[in-house]
Amino acid sequence: MTVALAAQNGQTIQDPAIGHSPLALRGVTVTYGDKPAIFSIDATFEPGAMTAIIGPNGAGKSTLLKAALGIVKPISGMVSVYGKPLKSELPRIAYVPQRASVDWDFPTRVIDVVLMGLARELGLLKRIRKTHLDKANACLSRVGMDAFANRQIGQLSGGQQQRVFLARALAQEAEIYLLDEPFAGVDAATEKAIIAVLKSLRDAGKTVIVVHHDLSTVAEYFDRVFLINTTAVAEGIVERAFTAETLQAAYGGRLATAQIAQLAV
Helix, strand or coil: CCCEEECCCCCECCCCCCCCCCEEEEEEEEEECCEEEEEEEEEEECCCCEEEEECCCCCCHHHHHHHHHCCCCCCEEEEEECCEEHHHHHHHEEEECCHHHCCCCCCCEHHHHHHHHHHHHHCCCCCCCHHHHHHHHHHHHHCCCHHHCCCEHHHCCHHHHHHHHHHHHHHCCCCEEEEECCCCCCCHHHHHHHHHHHHHHHHCCCEEEEECCCHHHHHHHCCEEEEEECEEEEEEEHHHHCCHHHHHHHHHHHCCHHHHHHHCC
16 A cells, blocks of 8 residues: 655645546546635545545535535546546445534434435335335444434434434445544544444445544544645555654644644554
């Protein structure tokens, strides 16, 4: 496995073949108005690995995920899924958005949220069968939320809501899982439950990509990292890419030197 350090123009020095990569971005630039949110990003995400996307606030982490999903349209660059165009391969990707971006006042039950992950199976008629309910309940059980199946989603705590959205992603039976800050604002028990599920997905050969904000748990939770600050800073296995040098390049003065030394592998 290699580590790819980015050059000043955002292009990586090493450019692995993307044909077998579950998700690859090449030269992706997204702007909001006249300001680039991400600029000329190259990224290659490996199968059977958990990758943390890390960087300071405003670095473009969430935008990177949204570009990878086609939620925002890049002004340049390409996204490929297993070497094919994104549009044709979207069913292979599951997405857990930031909890703050969801309207939790929408009147729906927990089980109904999870069934949304079975949209392809339900088809146009949305006819729910026992097999669908069994699958949805099994996904809730994996995240410890099966007892809440008939509860209104808005009545749950933040951590419980996050578990339900993870259950919805599990119901999709995807090959690539993208999660935007799944641990933000959740309790310790929820964080432990989520990371256990994500590691089980990784161990089953799935690709797990997480926007992550807690630098102190990067080495414990993840196999690989992708550091970003509008442009790509570094990517690779944690032991080689999560270093004092790359943290300094990504965060600059936002992290004290002593803090960087303590965090780096």
